[in-house]
Amino acid sequence: MICYLYDAPKYLVFSSDVPEILYYSHIPAILLSLLVGSFLFLSKKDSLLNVLLFLICITFSVWATNSLLGWTNIHADLLAFLWPVYGISSAFLAILSIYFTYVFIDRKDTKFRNKIIFLILLAPVLVFAHTNLSISGFNLTNCDAFDFEGLWYKKYYTALGFIAMLWIGALLINRYRSATEMMRKQILLVGIGIEAFLLSFISLTFIITYFVNLGFLEDSRLEMYGLFGMMFFLVMIGILVVKFKTFNVGILAAQALLIALIVLVGSQFTFNTSTTAVFLTGITLVLTALSGVLLNRSVRREVMQREKLEVLTDQLEHANERLKELDKLKSEFVSIASHQLRSPLTAIRGYASMLAEGSFGKLPEKGQEAADRIAESARLMAMSVEDYLNVSRIESGNMKYELSDFNLKARVEEVTDQLREVATEKNLLLIFRSDLKGRGIVHADVGKTVQICHNLINNSIKYTPKGTITVLLRDDVALNKVYVEISDTGVGMSEKTIKSLFQKFSRAENANQTNTSGTGLGLFVANKMAEAMGGDIRAESDGEGKGSRFILELPLAT
Numbered sequence: 001m002i003c004y005l006y007d008a009p010k011y012l013v014f015s016s017d018v019p020e021i022l023y024y025s026h027i028p029a030i031l032l033s034l035l036v037g038s039f040l041f042l043s044k045k046d047s048l049l050n051v052l053l054f055l056i057c058i059t060f061s062v063w064a065t066n067s068l069l070g071w072t073n074i075h076a077d078l079l080a081f082l083w084p085v086y087g088i089s090s091a092f093l094a095i096l097s098i099y100f101t102y103v104f105i106d107r108k109d110t111k112f113r114n115k116i117i118f119l120i121l122l123a124p125v126l127v128f129a130h131t132n133l134s135i136s137g138f139n140l141t142n143c144d145a146f147d148f149e150g151l152w153y154k155k156y157y158t159a160l161g162f163i164a165m166l167w168i169g170a171l172l173i174n175r176y177r178s179a180t181e182m183m184r185k186q187i188l189l190v191g192i193g194i195e196a197f198l199l200s201f202i203s204l205t206f207i208i209t210y211f212v213n214l215g216f217l218e219d220s221r222l223e224m225y226g227l228f229g230m231m232f233f234l235v236m237i238g239i240l241v242v243k244f245k246t247f248n249v250g251i252l253a254a255q256a257l258l259i260a261l262i263v264l265v266g267s268q269f270t271f272n273t274s275t276t277a278v279f280l281t282g283i284t285l286v287l288t289a290l291s292g293v294l295l296n297r298s299v300r301r302e303v304m305q306r307e308k309l310e311v312l313t314d315q316l317e318h319a320n321e322r323l324k325e326l327d328k329l330k331s332e333f334v335s336i337a338s339h340q341l342r343s344p345l346t347a348i349r350g351y352a353s354m355l356a357e358g359s360f361g362k363l364p365e366k367g368q369e370a371a372d373r374i375a376e377s378a379r380l381m382a383m384s385v386e387d388y389l390n391v392s393r394i395e396s397g398n399m400k401y402e403l404s405d406f407n408l409k410a411r412v413e414e415v416t417d418q419l420r421e422v423a424t425e426k427n428l429l430l431i432f433r434s435d436l437k438g439r440g441i442v443h444a445d446v447g448k449t450v451q452i453c454h455n456l457i458n459n460s461i462k463y464t465p466k467g468t469i470t471v472l473l474r475d476d477v478a479l480n481k482v483y484v485e486i487s488d489t490g491v492g493m494s495e496k497t498i499k500s501l502f503q504k505f506s507r508a509e510n511a512n513q514t515n516t517s518g519t520g521l522g523l524f525v526a527n528k529m530a531e532a533m534g535g536d537i538r539a540e541s542d543g544e545g546k547g548s549r550f551i552l553e554l555p556l557a558t
Contacts, residue, residue, distance in 0.1 A: 003143035009072040025224040026068045033057040040247050052100040063089035080138045083145045084129040087157040091125040094164035101168045105175045161202030193236030200229030349378040394528045401445045405557040409440045415453045416471050435474040443557040444533040452526045456486050456550045464490030484552040493541040502527040
């Protein structure tokens, strides 16, 4: 059966009695879809995202090719056989778009449950495609089957397109809320692209066909404008490829895609003959070329910098892992070495103490002085060893805490009394004051709290050449906090020093002027202990030479 009212096309699709917009809308869209889809698929065949985009491009090309044949072919039997392809390809485009969106957002395959739903939605279209429910006859006069299309069948596969738009829209909005800033930009691009494609393709095709059936339009040529939605979608994909490397394609490949787009648009000069078509093609070609050049210039440097940054980041990660390994080995070495030093140090301190006390007989004056120096040096070394051990325990997570309720005032006053003699030897005045409004009962580790207070007060004594050290105990019942504030008139600190004060092996720049025995670990250990008990330590100073304030914060017992 042949539609004799129309001339047979040349080369299967080229006919003189079809709308000029036909080739402008169909051929570039088909070629561009096949080119972009195939290129991305071949670039990374094992990527499900690339495979799904390839299937969308192929399905669209099938629909567009079918449409092109429908407009130009005059063999009624062939057209009647191909007519149901519109419904099949439209349904597949809708479902593939949903599937693609899931994989794009989640970067992994969708759930098996969703795949079952997809198959259930597609089943009616596939089962009834070549039955009377789809098409029951053919009009040889008009060379079409609009009057014989099954209304419910057409409504069903068209509804799938609108369901896809709503489904994708809800999915994008849901994922957008919890996405990172970078991912949000990608979601906007793919969302605008795929929704614009489905809206122009599905809705415009349905509306135009409906008006043709009602007799409002002579033919369905206006549906051709719906194919431009695919070009817009592919432009969004091109931006994702160039700017975000979404489909794992490099900058050169992205440039190739843009060049291909320019070539495809320019290729329309080979079959456009009318002034209108040539003018439209020229404008499109110029705009496409300018957009491509500007896009490449704007993102080329960004992409190259990101690639370099990725290499540097990878190198930095390896270096960081190595540093962690070395730090762990160092901590283990320090722990072992410190444990080995404790025993001989204990013996040295014990014998030095016995010598100084005259347990082995009265020592001459110079001998007594030597014994005192040995005892003091051993004490300082024992403190350093204990700091190293504490750091090792903290970093390995082996520091133990026994939390209980106790009176903080009694403990702080006791520590202050113990260190008053040390302060007096340096001609310093050590004062304890209490401004508690509550009972001052805290929930913490008694031994660790005493150690922290001892460390902070002793630290002020070390770095205060002259003047006064004040230990103030105050609380804030509303905030459920208690504070031990140690203020001194010592060497003070700069803002730069305060920022790094609680790091390992950190000391003030002017520290050696008043004390050369510090390890730079005491404040680090104290701060870590306070944090482990739900508290904090902070340092304040008005500047170098203007004294310092250290505030220990602990939670009150509830």
